[in-house]
Amino acid sequence: MDNRAIGVFDSGLGGLTAVRQLHRLMPDEHIIYFGDTGRVPYGSRSRRTIVEYTRQDTAFLLSHALKAIVVACGTVSSVALGTVQQEVSVPMVGVVQPACRRAVRETRNRKIGIIGTKGTIQSGSYEAGLHTLDPSVQTIARACPLFVPLVENGRFRIGDRVAEMVVEEYLKEIRDFGVDTLILGCTHYPLLADIIRSYMGEEVHLIDPGAEAAAYTKTFVEPCQPGNGRTEYYVSDDPDSFGQYASMFLGEPKRVQAELIDIASYGTIQKGNKR
Amino acid sequence: MDNRAIGVFDSGLGGLTAVRQLHRLMPDEHIIYFGDTGRVPYGSRSRRTIVEYTRQDTAFLLSHALKAIVVACGTVSSVALGTVQQEVSVPMVGVVQPACRRAVRETRNRKIGIIGTKGTIQSGSYEAGLHTLDPSVQTIARACPLFVPLVENGRFRIGDRVAEMVVEEYLKEIRDFGVDTLILGCTHYPLLADIIRSYMGEEVHLIDPGAEAAAYTKTFVEPCQPGNGRTEYYVSDDPDSFGQYASMFLGEPKRVQAELIDIASYGTIQKGNKR
Numbered sequence: 421m422d423n424r425a426i427g428v429f430d431s432g433l434g435g436l437t438a439v440r441q442l443h444r445l446m447p448d449e450h451i452i453y454f455g456d457t458g459r460v461p462y463g464s465r466s467r468r469t470i471v472e473y474t475r476q477d478t479a480f481l482l483s484h485a486l487k488a489i490v491v492a493c494g495t496v497s498s499v500a501l502g503t504v505q506q507e508v509s510v511p512m513v514g515v516v517q518p519a520c521r522r523a524v525r526e527t528r529n530r531k532i533g534i535i536g537t538k539g540t541i542q543s544g545s546y547e548a549g550l551h552t553l554d555p556s557v558q559t560i561a562r563a564c565p566l567f568v569p570l571v572e573n574g575r576f577r578i579g580d581r582v583a584e585m586v587v588e589e590y591l592k593e594i595r596d597f598g599v600d601t602l603i604l605g606c607t608h609y610p611l612l613a614d615i616i617r618s619y620m621g622e623e624v625h626l627i628d629p630g631a632e633a634a635a636y637t638k639t640f641v642e643p644c645q646p647g648n649g650r651t652e653y654y655v656s657d658d659p660d661s662f663g664q665y666a667s668m669f670l671g672e673p674k675r676v677q678a679e680l681i682d683i684a685s686y687g688t689i690q691k692g693n694k695r
Numbered sequence: 696m697d698n699r700a701i702g703v704f705d706s707g708l709g710g711l712t713a714v715r716q717l718h719r720l721m722p723d724e725h726i727i728y729f730g731d732t733g734r735v736p737y738g739s740r741s742r743r744t745i746v747e748y749t750r751q752d753t754a755f756l757l758s759h760a761l762k763a764i765v766v767a768c769g770t771v772s773s774v775a776l777g778t779v780q781q782e783v784s785v786p787m788v789g790v791v792q793p794a795c796r797r798a799v800r801e802t803r804n805r806k807i808g809i810i811g812t813k814g815t816i817q818s819g820s821y822e823a824g825l826h827t828l829d830p831s832v833q834t835i836a837r838a839c840p841l842f843v844p845l846v847e848n849g850r851f852r853i854g855d856r857v858a859e860m861v862v863e864e865y866l867k868e869i870r871d872f873g874v875d876t877l878i879l880g881c882t883h884y885p886l887l888a889d890i891i892r893s894y895m896g897e898e899v900h901l902i903d904p905g906a907e908a909a910a911y912t913k914t915f916v917e918p919c920q921p922g923n924g925r926t927e928y929y930v931s932d933d934p935d936s937f938g939q940y941a942s943m944f945l946g947e948p949k950r951v952q953a954e955l956i957d958i959a960s961y962g963t964i965q966k967g968n969k970r
Contacts, residue, residue, distance in 0.1 A: 457740075458734070464847070465732075465932050466933030466936065468932075468955075469931075469932045565844070566841075566844060566845070566850075566857070569840070569844035570841070572739070573841065575841075581860065585856065586857055589857065656744075657740050657741050658740070658741030661741065684959035
């Protein structure tokens with residue numbers, strides 16, 4: 421038994437799709453979630469800034485007793501995890517490797533599509549992960565920078581013409597390439613799954629990286645004592661607004677109570693004003 | 696003569712539309728620009744966070760010798776300026792009052808539309824400004840939360856179907872209301888002016904609040920000695936990426952060099968980790 425908590429963080433709300441899966445698979449765990457809602461989105465920022473924000477997010481989580489950290493953010497997993505995980509002693513699980521393993525298991529025609537933020541796609545992280553597992557897979561990748569703003573504005577349901585048009589624009593080339601598996605390489609994107617499935621076709625497997633990271637976490641953490649299940653939520657902007665949207669991501673009707681923290685005061689590596 | 700600089704700040708690139716106007720109207724001035732590109736957008740964040748970021752942006756600018764600060768951000772002008780300007784001794788010019796004065800001067804039918812970020816529209820700042828100047832004007836306001844992501848992704852030119860569809864969706868009610876004047880209440884929005892003009896009709900006056908704030912600043916600041924004109928640019932994320940886009944906003948072919956600063960280290964009012 422290991423009663424320490426599992427930490428989870430994301431740039432904003434997207435990582436709650438991983439928490440949803442942790443609740444389903446490991447209901448007895450104590451989970452501490454941080455959503456950096458005061459600085460979302462990460463996907464269009466520079467590597468340097470993403471690494472700095474990741475250090476602060478990690479330092480905040482490590483102010484609690486943890487047995488693992490789930491990096492429930494495609495951008496951080498792709499751009500900053502390799503650097504920051506070497507600086508801490510707790511295991512950090514990103515979304516990239518678990519999603520790649522699942523994609524390679526699912527594909528039949530060995531054509532896999534990848535969508536994510538600008539930072540994620542520029543990093544080439546998913547292609548590298550896939551080709552390490554199976555050098556024969558063919559990949560096609562595309563940045564979808566308007567998906568996070570659409571989701572954060574609640575515009576992800578079938579019938580939203582703008583969302584449907586943006587999905588079509590971003591995914592046309594990937595569909596024409598004939599993929600049978602598509603990695604939704606940002607934890608916001610599973611909210612758009614209905615529109616994406618409707619455009620790509622029912623036969624295309626959609627891989628949810630937050631869910632895969634949660635499933636992978638279950639394989640190696642020492643479980644908590646039964647009956648201890650609870651989740652604490654922390655954010656860097658308005659907790660009320662977070663509470664309003666969180667249930668949509670969690671798939672739970674219960675309204676979430678979150679606490680506001682000053683994330684910039686945690687774990688800053690550089691001293692002084694110039695970076 | 697007053698050779699101190701004029702400070703200008705915005706959440707990101709939008710405020711450069713005010714700098715463009717300052718360059719045109721006051722070419723001899725020393726201008727110091729800060730764009731909070733590491734934390735853009737502000738428009739969807741809570742009042743508390745916007746006030747905190749505004750304090751830091753102001754504190755950074757005040758680390759230079761200034762004679763005035765232009766708040767080239769509709770959200771900050773609407774939500775935080777009233778609070779923060781009482782805490783500093785340098786005059787701070789927001790975009791709301793100058794835009795309202797111009798709109799009241801331009802309108803013939805006394806029907807004025809206002810578009811802005813969620814924070815700006817919820818604040819009711821433009822309606823209040825307009826009704827103080829002329830209680831008889833009729834106003835209609837609408838938040839346009841996807842405009843900033845569209846502009847920041849370079850999607851604002853005629854022929855971009857997604858941008859055109861979003862403009863139509865957001866502005867339909869305002870056009871049907873029959874306004875003859877429309878305040879583009881966020882400094883990003885003038886980039887969308889061609890699409891907005893094409894939808895609203897040539898006869899509708901579009902008010903650019905950054906340009907109006909710059910023109911108003913000229914009316915009260917003691918001028919610089921001629922021949923001193925120069926502009927320094929500071930940002931909180933990748934200076935290279937800022938440089939790439941800045942000329943588009945400035946309307947100048949010359950590539951801008953910006954310097955990276957750690958904005959969170961300036962002027963934090965609260966102590967400790969809990970806010």
